[in-house]
Amino acid sequence: MTFFSRYAAVFFALVVLATFLPRFFWQAAEGQRNRLAIFYSSVSEGFLIHELDAYGQNFYRTEEGRELDQKDFVSLLPFRYARDLVRWGEMPETIQGVAVEPEKLPLSVQNVFFRPRSLDGPEIPLCFVMEAASGFVDLEMPGEVMRISGRQAEFIRTSDNRVLKEKSLLFTAAFERAGFHFPAQKAWARTSTRKPFDWGWFILDAEGSLFHLIQAKGQPQVRPVLKDFAPGIRYVQVEEHPGRHAYGLLVDWKGGVHRMNYPDYSLTPLPLKEFNPSEMRLTWRRDPLVHHYTVEGGDALSVTVTDHRDAVIREIRMDLPPLRSESARKAEAFFFPFRIMQGVPDSGYLTLRLSWNHDFLLARALGILAALGSFVLWRHWQGRSLKESPADWLVLGVCGFFGLFALLWAGHVPGQKPVERRAV
Amino acid sequence: MIRAFIFKEWLKLRWAFLGLSLLGFSFLLFTGHGLYREFAAGPAVPIWQNLVERQVMFFSGLKYFGVLAGLVTALVQWLPDTPNRGLRLQLHLPFPQMQGVGILVLCGALTVIVVCGLMIAALLLITQYFFPWPVVRSVGLTVFPWMLAGLPVYAMAGAALLDISLLRRVIYGIIGWQMASLYLAGCGYAGFEGVLGLYGLMALLMLFAPFISAERFKRGTL
Structure with a gap:
């Protein structure tokens, strides 16, 4: 029974470690990036980029990289900022030959x-x-x-x-x-x-x-x-x-x-x-002239613009700086061969899903070897035989550092005697 | 001998059982009366809309009842026997040691299960008076994992109280707390639908945790 009890404790330590440690790791290691939004201007027939940094500063520019001030930016997006332009008396009467009626914009935007x-x-x-x-x-x-x-x-x-x-x-x-x-x-x-x-x-x-x-x-x-x-x-x-x-x-x-x-x-x-x-x-x-479809995800932002007959006019794709650096991902692979997730992005239901880390095979193998090596040293230091509780090696081989932490915490099965050391 | 063990545990646990039941029923009475007053005071539509659309839970105060039940049961059951090592006497009786610990754990777990089961049944009874079956079902599926959280808390608190290493006690506490947080996750109705069996099985498996601590307690060594 103590055998089952020990492995039950190890199992729950593994569940807790694999659920929370990767989460805490990425809370600390995940980078930040500025918030980006891309709009299509029917006035300039080009894309405009709005960037907001971590300090709340706004940057406006064209797709070619020309800096704009806020007013220029707003003037180039008359359907998005119609109320401002009407207030300033700067709403164009026509755009691309189509008459603009500000009072009817709520129906078409x-x-x-x-x-x-x-x-x-x-x-x-x-x-x-x-x-x-x-x-x-x-x-x-x-x-x-x-x-x-x-x-x-x-x-x-x-x-x-x-x-x-x-x-x-x-x-x-x-x-x-x-x-x-x-x-x-x-x-x-x-x-x-x-x-x-x-x-x-x-x-x-x-x-x-x-x-x-x-x-x-x-x-x-x-x-x-x-x-x-x-x-x-x-x-x-x-x-x-x-x-x-x-x-x-x-x-x-x-x-x-x-x-x-x-x-x-x-x-x-x-x-x-x-x-x-x-x-x-x-x-x-x-808007009265085009449809914009903005897709955000997977470290990229892409915008497709079509006319009202759904013919594609323009497309743009911007690769965003990755939130997770390569060194952090390598560290994750080294320490966490898998993680347990309670939520999934496309559902509000909770689950308990095991997700293996498929990145950096070498880092993962080194992580498991390091965990095995640490366990050997620990056993030696404790004066315990390497043959004691053979299932521990399986736990270490599969779970790496999670297994190491869980086994160190659970200790050995009470009653097993240490190996007798020879006098030097 | 088994009956004697059970009677001894009953003597320790009966007041916890009674206290937890009274606390739970008082809360449910308060909740039920609150609902009754809301229905009597005005149109019922906003109450239903809050429940169905905004997923407001009229029983949200019960969220930590399972955790409380697990913790109180573990404290009441193990604390009197551990400071002066009184439990060692029982562990040295001419009776299979692990069977004896199993009976103790079973008595504690049953206390948690019965108290929480009573709360679920009473809550569903109140719910079905005011709302139709789909709401009753969702309320049941929401509250069940909250109550299940009582078992990991009971098991880990028991293991922590029995263990003789301070570091291991602290980690038992952390694991119990984090396991409970898995059961209390989610903010909508019936988020655990489809995985309740898995979580229930895990909660039952956790009841094995105090055995190794009891063995260490008996031997008095790491």
């Missing part, structure tokens, strides 16, 4: 942000189905929630936790008429009253088809949106924008990102190269 963490996460599967055509300007949260269980959509009154049978039957029948297969796998919406109107819910049925549910004057409107979509639907980000250009973004299981166009739900694949939605962030900016 849209910013959409996508983060990997949005893709998956724990949530309570209850839907607040708002009234989309109440006749009032402001939206209101409904007094009931919908759940889509095994064979039906059920409405539950929030005040007394009771099922509303009539409304449940009405909505269930609407789902069935639209060809919905119960139960729902996922449902996406933006449940907030701080939006200009309500586009309801996009719901993935049991067979992977996407449906759109809107409640208008108490009546359900369920429309089939996508059936037999081969890559499969991973995520829908709904965006209620007063311009009603698109329902939002759709991410498929092969990593493709699509714009879901209004009103026909057609999908336009975004022109993103090497975009991995599980690890990278995406910003989509729309």
Whole structure:
């Protein structure tokens, strides 16, 4: 039993060390870099770069490296800084032959942000189905929630936790008429009253088809949106924008990102190269002339600009200085042959995932040898036989310094006698 | 002999069991009453919206209850026997030593499990009165790992109290604290869904930790 007890203690020491030591190491060793943003100017037809350093100082320059002052920078981005330019009386009347009407800009300028963490996460599967055509300007949260269980959509009154049978039957029948297969796998919406109107819910049925549910004057409107979509639907980000250009973004299981166009739900694949939605962030900016797609992740920043027919106009990619230097990564490989992570970038769920370090094979091998050597010295110093607890060598060979620290802490099994030393 | 061991542990643990249960139930009574007042005072929609959309937890005060239960149980069970080495007497009885330690650990772990299990059951009972099944399920999946944190804390606190090396005691404490922090991680509902079995197994495995400390305690050597 003491044998099991010792290895249980070693195991938990390993879990704690492999979870927290690499985290602390990178907190100390990870560098900092200035924050960069790249914008496309339809005025100069070139890219502009905004850099913010650790002291809060702003630097503005063109893609060729010409320094700009803040006012020049703002003047070259009239759609982004429209209110400033209108205030200064410097808003151009036309840009590239297109008339600019500042009062209509809120309808044509849209910013959409996508983060990997949005893709998956724990949530309570209850839907607040708002009234989309109440006749009032402001939206209101409904007094009931919908759940889509095994064979039906059920409405539950929030005040007394009771099922509303009539409304449940009405909505269930609407789902069935639209060809919905119960139960729902996922449902996406933006449940907030701080939006200009309500586009309801996009719901993935049991067979992977996407449906759109809107409640208008108490009546359900369920429309089939996508059936037999081969890559499969991973995520829908709904965006209620007063311009009603698109329902939002759709991410498929092969990593493709699509714009879901209004009103026909057609999908336009975004022109993103090497975009991995599980690890990278995406910003989509729309203005009256172009779409900008900014992808950030993997020590690089890239921007693709298209016109409104989705033809690519310009692209730029900037490699950012790496946050983790090579020497720090070598030190990590030497000391930490693996790490245990509780979180993953593309999910809010917790896990306990072992991730082996695949960098610098030589550094890893040296780290394990150093751990083995240190253990031999320690055993010798303690007057212990090298044959004692042979499984220790396996722990050291696999876990390197984590194993060394865990074994030093756990000590030897009580009752085993030290080797008798010969008198010199 | 086994019954005698269990009775001896019960004599030590009963007040801890009662105190922890009273504390937990008082908190749940306070929580339930707070919810009732909120529902009675105004529209229910904001309460539901906070719960479903903003993931506000009306039971967040229970987060450290498992840790408290583990710590109190370990202190009440091991502390009376360790300063004057009273436990050595039991370890030298004509009874298999590890079986005896196993009974002690089992009694302590069961105290933690029963107290925490009662709290979970009472919380789910309150939740199902106000909310439907999806909320009850999410609340259960959220609170379960918090309560599981009690087992590593109990095991590591027990091992730390039994061990005779000061350095090793400190490290047992650090490991227990960090293991508990793994169970208390996450800020939303049901973050551990899908890995609860793995975390539960780890918590049970940790109960082996006090055995080696008990052996060292008996021998009085490192």
